[in-house]
Amino acid sequence: xxxxxxxxxxxxxxxxxxxxxxxxxxxxxxxxxxxxxxxxxxxxxxxxxxxxxxxxxxxxxxxxxxxxxxxxxxxxxxxxxxxxxxxxxxxxxxxxxxxxxxxxxxxxxxxxxxxxxxxxxxxxxxxxxxxxxxxxxxxxxxxxxxxxxxxxxxxxxxxxxxx
Amino acid sequence: xxxxxxxxxxxxxxxxxxxxxxxxxxxxxxxxxxxxxxxxxxxxxxxxxxxxxxxxxxxxxxxxxxxxxxxxxxxxxxxxxxxxxxxxxxxxxxxxxxxxxxxxxxxxxxxxxxxxxxxxxxxxxxxxxxxxxxxxxxxxxxxxxxxxxxxxxxxxxxxxxxxxxxxxxxxxxxxxxxxxxxxxxxxxxxxxxxxxxxxxxxxxxxxxxxxxxxxxxxxxxxxxxxxxxxxxxxxxxxxxxxxxxxxxxxxxxxxxxxxxxxxxxxxxxxxxxxxxxxxxxxxxxxxxxxxxxxxxxxxxxxxxxxxxxxxxxxxxxxxxxxxxxxxxxxxxxxxxxxxxxxxxxxxxxxxxxxxxxxxxxxxxxxxxxxxxxxxxxxxxxxxxxxxxxxxxxxxxxxxxxxxxxxxxxxxxxxxxxxxxxxxxxxxxxxxxxxxxxxxxxxxxxxxxxxxxxxxxxxxxxxxxxxxxxxxxxxxxxxxxxxxxxxxxxxxxxxxxxxxxxxxxxxxxxxxxxxxxxxxxxxxxxxxxxxxxxxxxxxxxxxxxxxxxxxxxxxxxxxxxxxxxxxxxxxxxxxxxxxxxxxxxxxxxxxxxxxxxxxxxxxxxxxxxxxxxxxxxxxxxxxxxxxxxxxxxxxxxxxxxxxxxxxxxxxxxxxxxxxxxxxxxxxxxxxxxxxxxxxxxxxxxxxxxxxxxxxxxxxxxxxxxxxxxxxxxxxxxxxxxxxxxxxxxxxxxxxxxxxxxxxxxxxxxxxxxxxxxxxxxxxxxxxxxxxxxxxxxxx
Numbered sequence: 001x002x003x004x005x006x007x008x009x010x011x012x013x014x015x016x017x018x019x020x021x022x023x024x025x026x027x028x029x030x031x032x033x034x035x036x037x038x039x040x041x042x043x044x045x046x047x048x049x050x051x052x053x054x055x056x057x058x059x060x061x062x063x064x065x066x067x068x069x070x071x072x073x074x075x076x077x078x079x080x081x082x083x084x085x086x087x088x089x090x091x092x093x094x095x096x097x098x099x100x101x102x103x104x105x106x107x108x109x110x111x112x113x114x115x116x117x118x119x120x121x122x123x124x125x126x127x128x129x130x131x132x133x134x135x136x137x138x139x140x141x142x143x144x145x146x147x148x149x150x151x152x153x154x155x156x157x158x159x160x161x162x163x
Numbered sequence: 164x165x166x167x168x169x170x171x172x173x174x175x176x177x178x179x180x181x182x183x184x185x186x187x188x189x190x191x192x193x194x195x196x197x198x199x200x201x202x203x204x205x206x207x208x209x210x211x212x213x214x215x216x217x218x219x220x221x222x223x224x225x226x227x228x229x230x231x232x233x234x235x236x237x238x239x240x241x242x243x244x245x246x247x248x249x250x251x252x253x254x255x256x257x258x259x260x261x262x263x264x265x266x267x268x269x270x271x272x273x274x275x276x277x278x279x280x281x282x283x284x285x286x287x288x289x290x291x292x293x294x295x296x297x298x299x300x301x302x303x304x305x306x307x308x309x310x311x312x313x314x315x316x317x318x319x320x321x322x323x324x325x326x327x328x329x330x331x332x333x334x335x336x337x338x339x340x341x342x343x344x345x346x347x348x349x350x351x352x353x354x355x356x357x358x359x360x361x362x363x364x365x366x367x368x369x370x371x372x373x374x375x376x377x378x379x380x381x382x383x384x385x386x387x388x389x390x391x392x393x394x395x396x397x398x399x400x401x402x403x404x405x406x407x408x409x410x411x412x413x414x415x416x417x418x419x420x421x422x423x424x425x426x427x428x429x430x431x432x433x434x435x436x437x438x439x440x441x442x443x444x445x446x447x448x449x450x451x452x453x454x455x456x457x458x459x460x461x462x463x464x465x466x467x468x469x470x471x472x473x474x475x476x477x478x479x480x481x482x483x484x485x486x487x488x489x490x491x492x493x494x495x496x497x498x499x500x501x502x503x504x505x506x507x508x509x510x511x512x513x514x515x516x517x518x519x520x521x522x523x524x525x526x527x528x529x530x531x532x533x534x535x536x537x538x539x540x541x542x543x544x545x546x547x548x549x550x551x552x553x554x555x556x557x558x559x560x561x562x563x564x565x566x567x568x569x570x571x572x573x574x575x576x577x578x579x580x581x582x583x584x585x586x587x588x589x590x591x592x593x594x595x596x597x598x599x600x601x602x603x604x605x606x607x608x609x610x611x612x613x614x615x616x617x618x619x620x621x622x623x624x625x626x627x628x629x630x631x632x633x634x635x636x637x638x639x640x641x642x643x644x645x646x647x648x649x650x651x652x653x654x655x656x657x658x659x660x661x662x663x664x665x666x667x668x669x670x671x672x673x674x675x676x677x678x679x680x681x682x683x684x685x686x687x688x689x690x691x692x693x694x695x696x697x698x699x700x701x702x703x704x705x706x707x708x709x710x711x712x713x714x715x716x717x718x719x720x721x722x723x724x725x726x727x728x729x730x731x732x733x734x735x736x737x738x739x740x741x742x743x744x745x746x747x748x749x750x751x752x753x754x755x756x757x758x759x760x761x762x763x764x765x766x767x768x769x770x771x772x773x774x775x776x777x778x779x780x781x782x783x784x785x786x787x788x789x790x791x792x793x794x795x796x797x798x799x800x801x802x803x804x805x806x807x808x809x810x811x812x813x814x815x816x817x818x819x820x821x822x823x824x825x826x827x828x829x830x831x832x833x834x835x836x837x838x839x840x841x842x843x844x845x846x847x848x849x850x851x852x853x854x855x856x857x858x859x860x861x862x863x864x865x866x867x868x869x870x871x872x873x874x875x876x877x878x879x880x881x882x883x884x885x886x887x888x889x890x891x892x893x894x895x896x897x898x899x900x901x902x903x904x905x906x907x908x909x910x911x912x913x914x915x916x917x918x919x920x921x922x923x924x925x926x927x928x929x930x931x932x933x934x935x936x937x938x939x940x941x
Contacts, residue, residue: 012331013329018323023393024393024396025393037519073326126514127515130514149263149267151262155517
């Protein structure tokens, strides 16, 4: 029994570890310019960044901004965010579908956020609820490129929070 | 009025008066003298043994740490300290780099928090199995190093995980290896140093935890911010540092359980015995003519393989220690002040003071830094207090824990940043002294071989009731009333822990004395054996027993010799049946010891006592009603296993002894008359052929003729060499068969002597039902 458990654990670890495609050194291809980290903001909120080394286009690579949610895994498609009815609809998920789920896709270097998700209990605060935006790069097939992600945290007053 | 014979010395006198005390024993017997010797030895040794255990009654005269460490030196505490230091790394990595990990692997923060809880569960699950693993043999040093290696490799491998499942698997490995720091490290540390250095050593060990909490965030900041590397590199670097710590610890050695405390007491007992009895043969006591004491155990204690306690028996034993039970709330407080407290403190610093990851890490390092001088100062102060009286140390720690409550409230409610830092620094400093004090007491109130189990159970309580319970409290309060208020609510269970700590001190010395008494008595018995002195087959010493809060046995001494017939008499509710349960293992005493053929069986399971030759026939028709007579007898023989021939011989012997049962062998047991049912119950003795048969209420509700038949059969069983203990309410029945009688009243032995002498005790007989019988017989 113990041997079997050991074998299963070893198999799991071997299958779940990798040596290629892992980032051990931080890169700064994207610099978020606004809001400043942990700044207090009002809605609508514009998130802007610079990415001089990235030549973005609608065919990829382009940017995806995830607000208060984990980004898709490296190599995973944005389609993973769609439910079954969307996946069976041609053209879905599109930009508006994703924006409804607080994922903003753009080939420019800014997005405007009109509403924020209700924060989890531990992030509520009298000085403004804490939110987080994470920017990742997406390729022409809608898949996340690499492991690198860029994050900014900001506080928003409760009155401005969307559903 | 005749004096009561409650104490062993007086019992001895009455025993000596027996005309034919040992029909089946060739060697001369002086049980009373032996019991006197054991009691005297125990009391004589207690003061000296306390000093050996580091309790001298004086705070002064304490040797320096270096002198106390002696030849062992600093190596064990440094090696184990390094292992526990690096054990802090992964928690810090997850706490600080959690957001980055979540973004890289695409897993939510909630899922990451769940993984943290899962790791806590793994720690809980690993503590007791690790204790069971190190139970036999000197495996603790090897286990500590091996689990350290597993931890280091798991931390390094975390740098290469590509998805959730990899992280999950590595956290499970990490949690399992961390379990060793709870159950294996403390007991190894305690057994590596003499008692007069242990509070200081445990404090140093706890200081290493604080150093780990300071070093880890700093290393993480250096790697991720200063060197601009990712969380993966941080795991790799900290994993390599952990590996270095494991290499340093590779020379750790396990010197055995109690090598520097209970073994010293044993040597002292032997030395005293040598000076007081020049006739001592010098035998080491590891063998004897009966073979009852088979070998020396790992802790030097004489143990018979058949009576060596198993894992669950040890757990039961630990849970019966009053101090341990009283410390449950304090251990839970330790758990609450670890993972849940720091998690919600991070939320609070974020939400109230808008502190980012770097600020929070610095804050964590700062308050951990404050705890280092606190715990080191406690090491010296606590050692002195423990030396004088362990209870005083506990009261100090209880008061210190009260400071945590104040610090929590001040830290959360203060609008001034500096005051907030001071409040949480007080929490960190006061919390740091909890673990060394609790470990010192927890590991001192149990025998050395049970230290990993006690530490493991404590760790289980800390991780389960503390960490998981604390998280539940914090999440349920925090969601509704905010993280700050949740932290304030955490003060309530911590205050309860402080109160129980303060109160637990009153019991601690008594529990340490219990350990001392056990060691002294075991060694005295070994000495007596080496002198070839006869020991009673069964000796119950100072037995106390309680059903919950209701104590029913008080300091009961009860002995039975080989082949003897003994009656246990008394009123309803006197504790007779309870005493039988203690002998047969159906009930475990809260104090005292049960020795069978010289071996301690106090906490042995009932089924193992059956194998040793102790069989009980409970009162109220001990049969299986829905089974046939023959099947009942087969069930009695269950413990014989595959020995079908013995079983068949026993069944044949029963049917030969009770022809009426033979006639009804296929009838259901419920269809038998009361007398026949009692015959069937007695059949157990023919099948199991015990050395000691305990019969509860043989004659109750039966006709005199039937009782006569049963008594004849009891005599026949006795003639085969089986000693009989007969619990009876009828004096004339008892006196017709036994040589020796005990009379119990309100849980105490009121008479212990030759059975006919009981008739000369109207003070006992008057108040109870026996008076009429006495007149009839007189």
